[in-house]
Amino acid sequence: MTSFVKIKYINLKTTGEIIREKREEKGLLLRELAASLKIDSAILSKLERGERKPAKEQLIKIAKLLGMNKKELVLSWLSDKIVFDIADEEYGVEALKIAEKKIEYLKKKKS
Amino acid sequence: MTSFVKIKYINLKTTGEIIREKREEKGLLLRELAASLKIDSAILSKLERGERKPAKEQLIKIAKLLGMNKKELVLSWLSDKIVFDIADEEYGVEALKIAEKKIEYLKKKKS
DNA sequence: TGTATATTTGACAAGTTTTGTCAAGATAAA
DNA sequence: TTTATCTTGACAAAACTTGTCAAATATACA
Numbered sequence: 001m002t003s004f005v006k007i008k009y010i011n012l013k014t015t016g017e018i019i020r021e022k023r024e025e026k027g028l029l030l031r032e033l034a035a036s037l038k039i040d041s042a043i044l045s046k047l048e049r050g051e052r053k054p055a056k057e058q059l060i061k062i063a064k065l066l067g068m069n070k071k072e073l074v075l076s077w078l079s080d081k082i083v084f085d086i087a088d089e090e091y092g093v094e095a096l097k098i099a100e101k102k103i104e105y106l107k108k109k110k111s
Numbered sequence: 112m113t114s115f116v117k118i119k120y121i122n123l124k125t126t127g128e129i130i131r132e133k134r135e136e137k138g139l140l141l142r143e144l145a146a147s148l149k150i151d152s153a154i155l156s157k158l159e160r161g162e163r164k165p166a167k168e169q170l171i172k173i174a175k176l177l178g179m180n181k182k183e184l185v186l187s188w189l190s191d192k193i194v195f196d197i198a199d200e201e202y203g204v205e206a207l208k209i210a211e212k213k214i215e216y217l218k219k220k221k222s
Numbered sequence: 223t224g225t226a227t228a229t230t231t232g233a234c235a236a237g238t239t240t241t242g243t244c245a246a247g248a249t250a251a252a
Numbered sequence: 253t254t255t256a257t258c259t260t261g262a263c264a265a266a267a268c269t270t271g272t273c274a275a276a277t278a279t280a281c282a
Contacts (some may be wrong), residue, residue: 010209012216030258040243045259052241071202078206081196083213086189091182093214095189098121100207102194105123141229151272156230163270 015059015076020048022066036065053080126170126187131159133177147176164192 011018023033030048034041037058046052054062059077063070086092122129134144141159145152148169157163165173170188174181197203 010212012209012213029256031256039241041257042244042259042261043242045257049259051260055241074200075202075206075209078197078200078202079209079213082193082206082210083217085192085196086210086214089185089189091186091189093211095186095193096207096211096214098123098186098190099193099197100204101121102123102190103197103204103207106194106198140227142227150270152228153230153232153273154271156228160230162231166270 011072011076013076014050015054015073015080016048016050018068018073018076019062019066022068023048026066028066033062033065037061053077053084122183122187124187125161126165126184126191127159127161129179129184129187130173130177133179134159137177139177144173144176148172164188164195 013021023030030041030044034044037044039058043052047054047058054077056074056077059073060070062068063073082096086095089095124132134141141152141155145155148155150169154163158165158169165188167185167188170184171181173179174184193207197206200206
């Protein structure tokens with residue numbers, strides 16, 4: 001079964017912030033979630049504070065463990081990655097627009 | 112002095128393709144440009160064919176050596192990087208849009 | 223064709239970054 | 253203060269990057 005989830009309210013928080021909120025909402029300790037993820041709580045602490053970025057596999061696992069919508073979390077993570085790429089770049093915003101066009105172009109090319 | 116260069120025609124080619132074209136236009140051999148860059152021609156070959164991605168420093172150097180507009184090449188390189196990030200991602204295009212909003216949001220937050 | 227020149231490929235090494243562990247330090251709650 | 257939670261930084265191992273080199277392939281042209 002495939003399900004389509006329309007995401008209406010875009011979450012501009014960082015992935016770490018979202019994870020921390022959700023974890024606390026669930027009343028889980030850093031140590032507890034970390035154990036489920038099979039990582040040291042030091043790492044989870046760093047992930048939540050944005051000092052490190054989760055691998056995609058970890059992210060998916062986190063979404064599952066916290067009962068979150070996977071798409072929302074992946075979108076946050078991916079967009080964080082893009083923002084990080086261009087954050088200190090003079091032409092970052094322009095590059096974003098060009099990237100959109102390139103994606104479009106590549107899609108057309110394929111079909 | 113600051114100069115503003117308006118880029119009218121967006122180049123959707125990859126950075127490597129642009130470099131190769133420009134190099135051939137100038138009649139330079141892979142070996143020759145590589146020597147100026149102080150790298151092995153094997154690497155330049157890989158950069159041009161997109162097998163590897165240039166470091167930003169290399170890119171700037173290449174732009175200078177080929178007498179190219181630096182902004183154009185940096186834009187191509189940055190957008191390639193973004194495209195690479197999201198190319199195999201289910202929600203890539205959506206993530207791009209969110210990244211734009213995040214950038215906007217971060218800018219506002221700063222000011 | 224054969225030979226020279228140019229480019230590509232892949233194995234490898236060195237350097238860097240990432241991803242994790244651990245223990246000590248800081249913070250917060252009781 | 254004591255106890256539990258979280259943060260920080262030093263360190264190690266693994267993964268990725270960036271380069272060299274030599275052999276294989278492709279291109280050009282006498």
